[in-house]
Amino acid sequence: MDSKIIDGTDLSAQIKAEVKNHVKRLKSKMARPPGLSVVLVGDDPASAVYVRNKQRAAKEAGMIGNTIAMPHSSTEDEIIQVVNELNIDASCDGILVQLPLPDHINEATVTSSIDPLKDVDGLHPNNAGLLAAGTPRFVPATPGGIVQMLLRTGNNPSGKRVVILGRSNIVGRPISNLLSMKGEGGDATVTICHSRTKNIGDVCRSAEILIAAIGIPGFVTSDMVSDGVVAIDVGINRVEATDRKRGYKLVGDIDFSGVSKRASAITPVPGGVGPMTIAMLLSNTIDAVGFH
Ligand code: NAD
Numbered sequence: 001m002d003s004k005i006i007d008g009t010d011l012s013a014q015i016k017a018e019v020k021n022h023v024k025r026l027k028s029k030m031a032r033p034p035g036l037s038v039v040l041v042g043d044d045p046a047s048a049v050y051v052r053n054k055q056r057a058a059k060e061a062g063m064i065g066n067t068i069a070m071p072h073s074s075t076e077d078e079i080i081q082v083v084n085e086l087n088i089d090a091s092c093d094g095i096l097v098q099l100p101l102p103d104h105i106n107e108a109t110v111t112s113s114i115d116p117l118k119d120v121d122g123l124h125p126n127n128a129g130l131l132a133a134g135t136p137r138f139v140p141a142t143p144g145g146i147v148q149m150l151l152r153t154g155n156n157p158s159g160k161r162v163v164i165l166g167r168s169n170i171v172g173r174p175i176s177n178l179l180s181m182k183g184e185g186g187d188a189t190v191t192i193c194h195s196r197t198k199n200i201g202d203v204c205r206s207a208e209i210l211i212a213a214i215g216i217p218g219f220v221t222s223d224m225v226s227d228g229v230v231a232i233d234v235g236i237n238r239v240e241a242t243d244r245k246r247g248y249k250l251v252g253d254i255d256f257s258g259v260s261k262r263a264s265a266i267t268p269v270p271g272g273v274g275p276m277t278i279a280m281l282l283s284n285t286i287d288a289v290g291f292h
Contacts, residue, residue, distance in 0.1 A: 004260070006153050006232075006267045008145075012275035015148065016061060019282045023062040026289060035064040036094045036120065036285045037086050041079060041105070042072035046238075047098050054096070057278045063285060064091065076105050080113045087115040093292070094120035094285035099170070117291040120284040123169060131174055134181045137291075138284050143175035145276025146211065146232055147185040155209065155230045155265060157188035163204055165220070165253065166213035167194045171234050175211060200224070212253035222258030231259050231266040234273050 027033055036058045040051045051067055058065030068082055079097070086095045095118045101107050111119075116126040122138035130137045139147075150157050157179050164179075166172035172192060179188040188209070193200050204210055204224040212220050213234035225231065235253030252269030260266045267273055 004263060004265050006149055006265050006272060008149065008267060008272040008275045011149055011152055012145075012279035014152070015276070015279035015283060016057065019279070019286055020061045022286050026286070027062065030289070032091055033062055033064050034094075034285055034289045035066065035089075035092045036096070036281070037066045037068060037089075037092045039068045039070065039079065039082055039086075039095070039097045041070045041074050041098070042102050044100070046236075047100070051098050054278055054281060057282060058285070061282050063282070066092070072102050074102075074105075076109060079105065079110050083110065083113045087113075087118065092118065093288040094118055094281075096121045096281065118288055120281060120288055122174065122284070128169065128174070131177050134177075136178075136181075138287065139178060139280070140170060140174045141280040141284060142171050142213075142234060142273060142277045143178050144280040144284070145273060146175055146234070147178055148280065149232065149267065149273070149276055150209070150230070151185055153265060157185065157209060160188050160208040161206055162188040162190045162209040162211065163193060163207035164190065164211045164213065165193045165200075165204070166215075166234070167192050168213065171213040175213070210254075214253050216253055217251045218253070218255040220254040220259060222255065222262055225259055225262050227262050228264045229259075229262065231263045232273065233267050233269050236269060236274060 038051050038054055055065035055067050086092045095114050097110055111123045114124055116124045119127050119138055122140040127138045162179050164172050164176050176190050176192050179186055180190040193203055201224045205226050209230045211232040215235055217237040217239050231254055233252035233254040237251050238248045239251050241249040250270050
């Protein structure tokens, strides 16, 4: 693979191997393997794939990976009841409710019902607050994976100008908190752009590290970056591809062919940030074991 391409599959395999070793050590001390429970509501095909991958990865790491599938018609109360049962289940260390939830469900209400000590997605307000205060308990998996990618490829963000596109609670905001935090993996000078940002190209061109998490295929073009940028593409977008058997392909928020010519390092889609997310979820589940 081209040396400038940051290989998320390879890096995630390293982290998964570390987690697997950790699980082995834990198993010798615990009466049971660590347990990760994923709640999947509805029949969104992309979510089903993500959940299957998370469950498989948990099992490969020697954990118990358990999926609770609920119909699209489930009420908020029914989902919260399932979460409450997992909250008190001693064999369950980590709980994740796969997002997005159906439109009739308030995601914030459901997320807030998870025991903060089992909230391996790091989205409970307690955990988001701890991260914002610079004392994280659980770091959301995708942002955590991005920091690992930077550190493990010699792109330490310390002192760098970082521009983040997107301010969601899952990606943009927590990655901005992480990278601006004091200490290892942080100490960057961070700017967040969003849908109301003016002259976004100018802001992007100031970046030494550019992180795109907006959900618009190929939004970042080569004229929006400076030579030598480290480009991290979080976007996962389905675009029509008549030459593919399934009729679509996955692309990121960065125009890979153009930006890769100017970047010193770049993540591909697929095979970049996505696999890191799963590895960090497993790592968070190990941390959760220590909390109860
Ligand atoms: P979101 O829809 O919650 O947030 C999108 C953000 O982009 C918003 O903050 C919005 O202000 C900003 N935005 C929208 N249009 C913009 C524009 N024209 N200019 C600048 N900013 C703009 O999305 P999200 O949940 O953060 O996800 C973003 C992307 O990352 C999606 O493609 C999603 O599938 C992907 N994602 C990938 C992973 C992974 O593991 N790789 C994990 C989570 C999300």
